[in-house]
Amino acid sequence: MKNRLLSLPILLVVAYSFSISPKIFTAREKTGALKITFINTVKGNPLLLNTVTYSNPFTEEYTVSRFKYYISNIALAFSDGVFKEIDSYHLIDESNTSSLSFSFLTNVNTYHSLLFMLGVDSIKNVSGAQTGPLDPLNDMFWTWNSGYVMAKMEGNSPQSKVVNKKVEFHIGGFSGPNNVLKKLMLNFPAGMVLDIKEGRTSEIVIEADLDKWWQGPNDLKITDNPVCTTPGELAKKMADNYSKMFTIKKVINN
Amino acid sequence: MKFRITIFLLAGFVLYALLIGAGDKTTTSSLPDYLEFKIPQGWPKPPTDIFAKNRLTEQGFQLGKKLFYDGRLSKDGNFPCASCHQQFAAFASYDHDFSHGFNNTFTTRNAPPLFNLAWMTKLHWDGGVNHIEVQPLSPITAKNEMAETLDSVLYKLKKDTAYPKLFKAAFGTPEINSQRMLKALAQFTGSIVSSNSKYDKIQRGEAIFTPGEQNGYNFFKAKCAGCHKEPLFTDNSFRNNGLAVNPYLNDYGRMKITGNKNDSLKFRVPSLRNVMVTFPYMHDGRIYSLGSVIDHYRSGIITTQPTLDSLLAKRIAITDREKNDLIYFLNTLTDTTITRNPRFAQ
Numbered sequence: 001m002k003n004r005l006l007s008l009p010i011l012l013v014v015a016y017s018f019s020i021s022p023k024i025f026t027a028r029e030k031t032g033a034l035k036i037t038f039i040n041t042v043k044g045n046p047l048l049l050n051t052v053t054y055s056n057p058f059t060e061e062y063t064v065s066r067f068k069y070y071i072s073n074i075a076l077a078f079s080d081g082v083f084k085e086i087d088s089y090h091l092i093d094e095s096n097t098s099s100l101s102f103s104f105l106t107n108v109n110t111y112h113s114l115l116f117m118l119g120v121d122s123i124k125n126v127s128g129a130q131t132g133p134l135d136p137l138n139d140m141f142w143t144w145n146s147g148y149v150m151a152k153m154e155g156n157s158p159q160s161k162v163v164n165k166k167v168e169f170h171i172g173g174f175s176g177p178n179n180v181l182k183k184l185m186l187n188f189p190a191g192m193v194l195d196i197k198e199g200r201t202s203e204i205v206i207e208a209d210l211d212k213w214w215q216g217p218n219d220l221k222i223t224d225n226p227v228c229t230t231p232g233e234l235a236k237k238m239a240d241n242y243s244k245m246f247t248i249k250k251v252i253n254n
Numbered sequence: 255m256k257f258r259i260t261i262f263l264l265a266g267f268v269l270y271a272l273l274i275g276a277g278d279k280t281t282t283s284s285l286p287d288y289l290e291f292k293i294p295q296g297w298p299k300p301p302t303d304i305f306a307k308n309r310l311t312e313q314g315f316q317l318g319k320k321l322f323y324d325g326r327l328s329k330d331g332n333f334p335c336a337s338c339h340q341q342f343a344a345f346a347s348y349d350h351d352f353s354h355g356f357n358n359t360f361t362t363r364n365a366p367p368l369f370n371l372a373w374m375t376k377l378h379w380d381g382g383v384n385h386i387e388v389q390p391l392s393p394i395t396a397k398n399e400m401a402e403t404l405d406s407v408l409y410k411l412k413k414d415t416a417y418p419k420l421f422k423a424a425f426g427t428p429e430i431n432s433q434r435m436l437k438a439l440a441q442f443t444g445s446i447v448s449s450n451s452k453y454d455k456i457q458r459g460e461a462i463f464t465p466g467e468q469n470g471y472n473f474f475k476a477k478c479a480g481c482h483k484e485p486l487f488t489d490n491s492f493r494n495n496g497l498a499v500n501p502y503l504n505d506y507g508r509m510k511i512t513g514n515k516n517d518s519l520k521f522r523v524p525s526l527r528n529v530m531v532t533f534p535y536m537h538d539g540r541i542y543s544l545g546s547v548i549d550h551y552r553s554g555i556i557t558t559q560p561t562l563d564s565l566l567a568k569r570i571a572i573t574d575r576e577k578n579d580l581i582y583f584l585n586t587l588t589d590t591t592i593t594r595n596p597r598f599a600q
Contacts, residue, residue: 128387
């Protein structure tokens with residue numbers, strides 16, 4: 001009985017909608033899915049935490065123990081617009097394999113480039129306690145100067161002059177002159193487009209080359225800067241460098 | 255035709271609403287009791303609504319209160335929020351320049367009182383914390399305060415038999431996570447509003463000043479209100495009031511947050527509400543009496559500091575009589591409806 005009564009107003013709403021504004025019932029947007037996979041490398045070789053000693057462009061040796069960064073506000077550009085992922089926040093953490101790829105529903109279309117923010121947009125830095133990828137439990141939130149660490153690299157190097165020969169980069173700052181947020185647009189490999197077909201999942205594979213942290217546009221030697229854990233000039237230089245670390249290696253249209 | 259459909263539609267909605275309403279009665283026990291955050295008469299609206307995305311409920315407030323008084327938020331159980339924020343001291347540390355932290359440590363600044371936080375867009379002496387919800391992360395994890403990790407706090411809360419029920423009452427499901435814990439704490443601390451001192455009663459026409467208090471109030475309005483703006487008794491700005499740098503701490507205040515040398519030695523202008531119970535004073539608690547604070551403003555300010563506040567460039571001329579009257583006035587700012595209110599007590 002109750003069910004029948006409940007369905008009555010729903011039927012009426014449908015009837016009402018048809019009589020006034022049939023547009024509500026036009027075909028719904030067709031969706032497929034996009035899977036994005038990040039492969040962290042050092043000069044093209046898969047990054048291995050702790051076990052491998054790498055050499056930077058200044059022949060300084062180092063190991064990496066932690067490598068994490070935020071990707072947010074993902075969008076896909078097509079001929080006359082962009083598709084945006086809703087609530088788009090992802091923490092890429094080399095030590096957590098399941099964080100290295102993720103999927104989301106995407107409108108059926110042909111896309112020619114990928115846009116995202118490297119870091120967490122300023123709004124989420126000032127909006128109080130968050131959860132999921134933005135949970136302070138992820139150890140990417142500064143408690144003494146509120147805001148997210150946008151990218152983090154930690155390790156060791158014989159060239160480091162600080163305690164235990166640490167290398168520690170916690171790069172953050174979201175406002176005014178200290179802003180390290182980077183809006184990036186990545187093109188697909190020459191001649192490639194991304195096709196999202198209904199009910200299918202296509203994939204983009206992105207390489208992040210950690211070697212880019214040291215150079216271009218700014219030469220940053222471990223000898224000079226083994227540590228950067230506050231917003232400011234050095235953090236901005238590091239962000240200028242690491243914002244160049246991404247390349248789309250593959251587009252797999254399924 | 256359209257008209258008739260509309261009538262049917264309205265009738266349908268009314269019927270639907272009644273059914274939903276009837277269904278509600280059997281499930282009200284799981285709905286929290288929503289509370290209204292009242293802005294005292296004549297006060298400005300808070301710059302942002304801290305409860306806009308954290309709807310204030312009785313269950314959320316009670317959970318926040320339990321967390322505030324729970325030692326398990328600290329590493330060894332000895333340092334609940336309330337260990338430094340004592341109700342009888344308007345939630346400051348009574349008679350302590352620095353507060354005690356884990357393993358015989360000291361904090362490096364004087365614990366500020368907790369009231370009227372809903373009007374503060376930035377917290378801490380240096381304004382480094384930008385939202386009431388994320389503030390507890392700082393003392394919980396600081397090695398010289400509660401010295402705990404967020405992981406461990408949540409582990410302890412989840413193991414407890416009472417907390418899952420309290421989280422369910424406040425947030426609908428028993429899930430315990432950092433966001434919910436922080437939102438509940440914000441419901442408690444954000445609800446502490448100090449607006450019932452003798453001064454407030456006078457503003458509402460319910461009491462009158464003594465002649466000494468009135469003289470003090472007149473002096474206050476002429477010489478102090480530039481920074482300690484009514485009715486909050488702070489403009490929530492950051493200023494250098496001419497104190498020497500403590501050589502043990504080398505604390506340059508807001509400059510550490512902004513990286514801007516123009517912010518060197520600037521600290522929050524504290525509210526003067528409840529000032530009688532929040533001694534000692536200043537960011538490092540270096541001054542123990544109100545008389546000595548007033549002496550600082552009339553003769554102690556170091557006027558050579560480049561970032562000294564312009565209102566203090568010539569210090570403040572204060573006679574002994576004015577000093578006494580000012581203290582009489584400051585006494586009228588004590589609000590026992592927060593310092594002795596069982597609602598905020600453990």
